[in-house]
Amino acid sequence: MLQLTLLKTMILMGGLSFTTFVTSSELVLVVHKDNPTSILSRSQVIDLYMGKYVAFPDGSKAVPVDIEGDLEVRTKFYDSLVGMSLARVNAYWSKVKFSGRARPPTQQKDEKAILVFVKQTENAIAYIHESSVTEDVKVVYRFYE
Amino acid sequence: MTKCVFLLLLVSNFVLAAPDVRVSGFGTIGVVTTDSDELGYRADFSKTGSVFKNDFDFAESTNLGIQFDIIATNEIDIVVQAIYRDQQELNLKSALNLAFIRYSPNANWSFRFGRTAYDLFLLTEYRDIGYAYTWAHVPSEIYGILPHRYLDGVDLTYSKPLGDLTFSAKLFYGKNEFAVTAFSSPDAPPFRFDNIVGLALDFQSINWDIAVNHTQLKFDSKAIKPLIAGLTQLNALVPNFSVIWPNAVDFANAADLDNKKGTYTSLSGQYRFNKVTLISELAKIKTDTLSVQGLKSGYLSGIYHTNAHNFFASIAFSQSEKFDLDSSGIILPALEQVPSGMEAYNASKLLLNYYSLNQKTVSIGWRWDFDQNMSFKLQLDHTRIDDGASTFWQPPTENEMPDNDRTGHVNVLFANVSFLY
Numbered sequence: 001m002l003q004l005t006l007l008k009t010m011i012l013m014g015g016l017s018f019t020t021f022v023t024s025s026e027l028v029l030v031v032h033k034d035n036p037t038s039i040l041s042r043s044q045v046i047d048l049y050m051g052k053y054v055a056f057p058d059g060s061k062a063v064p065v066d067i068e069g070d071l072e073v074r075t076k077f078y079d080s081l082v083g084m085s086l087a088r089v090n091a092y093w094s095k096v097k098f099s100g101r102a103r104p105p106t107q108q109k110d111e112k113a114i115l116v117f118v119k120q121t122e123n124a125i126a127y128i129h130e131s132s133v134t135e136d137v138k139v140v141y142r143f144y145e
Numbered sequence: 146m147t148k149c150v151f152l153l154l155l156v157s158n159f160v161l162a163a164p165d166v167r168v169s170g171f172g173t174i175g176v177v178t179t180d181s182d183e184l185g186y187r188a189d190f191s192k193t194g195s196v197f198k199n200d201f202d203f204a205e206s207t208n209l210g211i212q213f214d215i216i217a218t219n220e221i222d223i224v225v226q227a228i229y230r231d232q233q234e235l236n237l238k239s240a241l242n243l244a245f246i247r248y249s250p251n252a253n254w255s256f257r258f259g260r261t262a263y264d265l266f267l268l269t270e271y272r273d274i275g276y277a278y279t280w281a282h283v284p285s286e287i288y289g290i291l292p293h294r295y296l297d298g299v300d301l302t303y304s305k306p307l308g309d310l311t312f313s314a315k316l317f318y319g320k321n322e323f324a325v326t327a328f329s330s331p332d333a334p335p336f337r338f339d340n341i342v343g344l345a346l347d348f349q350s351i352n353w354d355i356a357v358n359h360t361q362l363k364f365d366s367k368a369i370k371p372l373i374a375g376l377t378q379l380n381a382l383v384p385n386f387s388v389i390w391p392n393a394v395d396f397a398n399a400a401d402l403d404n405k406k407g408t409y410t411s412l413s414g415q416y417r418f419n420k421v422t423l424i425s426e427l428a429k430i431k432t433d434t435l436s437v438q439g440l441k442s443g444y445l446s447g448i449y450h451t452n453a454h455n456f457f458a459s460i461a462f463s464q465s466e467k468f469d470l471d472s473s474g475i476i477l478p479a480l481e482q483v484p485s486g487m488e489a490y491n492a493s494k495l496l497l498n499y500y501s502l503n504q505k506t507v508s509i510g511w512r513w514d515f516d517q518n519m520s521f522k523l524q525l526d527h528t529r530i531d532d533g534a535s536t537f538w539q540p541p542t543e544n545e546m547p548d549n550d551r552t553g554h555v556n557v558l559f560a561n562v563s564f565l566y
Contacts, residue, residue: 043309043351052311052349053304055252061219062252071517082351083419087453087514094565095277098171098212099262099270100224100243 025131027077029141031056032122040141046082048125050092051102056123064105065114065126077127080143165216173275175206175561184530184555185539188282190500191292191324193233193333195539196557204231206282206561208273210242222247228273233324233333242273242295255302263296264315264345265360267413267426275563279422279455279512281524282559284444286463287411287428289537290502293323296341315345320365327499327536329543337365338407355414362409366402369436369496373397375489383483390486391474396435400496405434422448436496439466446508455512463502467533470494503533510559518565526557 029045031037037056040048047053048064056062067073071086078089093104108114111128118124119136133139177196179186185195188205196202208230215223226243229235245259262270271277272288298319305312319341324333343360376397380386386393413426427443444461470493480486510524530538534551 041309043311044306046351047306047311052313053252053306059252061249085450085453085514086517087520088450090517090565091277091279091514091520094171094274095271097169098210098226098274098277100226100245100247100257101270103214103216103222 025129026142026144027073027080027127028130028133028139028143029125029127030118030133030137031125031140032118033136033138034122035138035140037140038138042081042141045141049078049081049105051096051104054102056125061123063121063124065117065124066105066107067110067114067127068107069109070111073127073129167214167216168211169214170209170211170566171274171276171564172209172566173207173561173563175203175275175281175559175563177202177205177557177559179555179557181553181555183541183551184553185329185541186555186557187289187537187539189285189289189292190326190537191233191333192231193326193329193331194231195329197541206275206559207231208275210273212243220248220250230273253304255304257300257302258298260295260297261300261317261319263293263321264300264317264343264358265291265293265409266358266411266428267356269294275522275561276518276520276565279448279457279510279522280446280459280508281510281522281561284426284446284459284461284506285528285537286442286444286461286502286504286506287426290430290440290442290463290500291409292325293321293336293338296321298341309350311347311349313347313349315343317341317343317345322365327539328495329539329541331543334368338362339365343409352418353414353416356411358409358411358413360409362407364402364405364407364432364434364437369397369401370403372489372492372496373401375485375492379483379486379489383486386483389476389479389483390490393489396470396473396493400435400493402434402436405432405437407432407434407437420450422450424448435468437500438468438497440464440500440502442502453514455514457508457510457512459506459508461506461508463504463535464531465501465503465533467501468497470497498534498536500536501533502535502537503531504535504537505529505531520563522559522561522563524559526559528555528557529553530555 036058048062054062075086078084096102097104108117111132114126114128115134118126178201179196180198182198185197187195194204208228210226210228212226223246224243227240228242232239243260245257245261247255247257249255264270266287268283272283296319300315300317302313302315320339322335322337325336326333341362346357348355376393380394408431411426411428415424425445430440442463444459446457446459448455448457480490506526506528508524508526513521515521530552532552
């Protein structure tokens, strides 16, 4: 009986730590695996996601992707990138978009949809949890490095 | 411009294989009140209305916009935007704020044709997008005097990263017009700008932005011609008129608007600290006509950000150049005896003071982002109207003649909710 309880506890703890690992995993920027870009600087990522220069270092146009359905992840991404709340980021984009200067990033529902989009779109760039990275995509920026 | 919209729709039909149309918009619902019986607040020189003591006015700061982004290919897109902003005449021409086709062959170059936002000063492109800025309204000292919103023409933009900086340069050419009015007149005739050539340079880094805008244009207006004709006739027909009103014809020609040059220059910058943003702009208007006199203006604003709340304080100034008609040697008692003499004198005074803006404003305010797409703003302005007066502020009576001594203090309270959808 004691062994069974211990086993349940271990399974529960294991499950909890896995969940914790997945949700607290750091965000990374990924591109299509065949994209020639190997690394981006923070200012290059800011240029891409704030509509200042929406291209990879080789000059080819990029398609930045935002997560639509997970506000927590979006908030975390922009806070890490530019230190702004989502409201301030939206305010910034409202002036860029409604003045006709540029279009904001395209949106995908969740990480699964993002990975499918990046796999199908050679010039896409997106942020996902590092734990979600697959063989179809390539990490080009990490926040904690 | 209506033809331009049809042309854009026609082009979109040819270009689009599978149309990707995105619809979005913005708006502000705002109320304004003041403590003055004499100085009526208005948002800018296109507004015929005014807000006095005990008024709670929604028209000056309420608007609603809708935008269609039609993405044709990776290189071509079309943007059409319409705004309701309590226009004096609401029709397709006045509601259409953007209607252009853009061709971007690569990330460095972008070419637009049609109706684009007028990139005259730092905030002119998005002055009606309340959600885009922290304040409850753009500073009147720079933007009140410039009601023109859009440019019908072309522009070419070049963007390039330079290390950690991003540089962009935009060259634009075109024409525009917008309603302009003063003295509580119910009429707001269009004021046309022609041959507009402008250059906008932007340098942006992670923490700071610097922008330089310079535009040259020709005023396209025959409004002063009757005065020139009248003074020329008086000068020719009335004996000793050159003694009664020395250099009257020279003055009239100097006041002429048609084909006269105006230059608009602005230097602006902002710096983002961790919790604080500082933003400032200095602007200068220089012209070849006495009817639109030169102007120096600017503002400095500090914004403190804490979670969903933003607190700000600003100071702004505006100083018009002056041409004192009464110091030009006119013998008024003699002029009163000349038929139509005083009419010409009063018309001249009206023209010379049409664009006066001499004032200083101190503002404090709060912006609360209670949703990621909605914000509430509260702002209190204290404005001192200086010597030389300001026709930005409407007199209580219709078509009241300008008074250079009309100085004073006024407090204006703004409350609004701005949103995106």
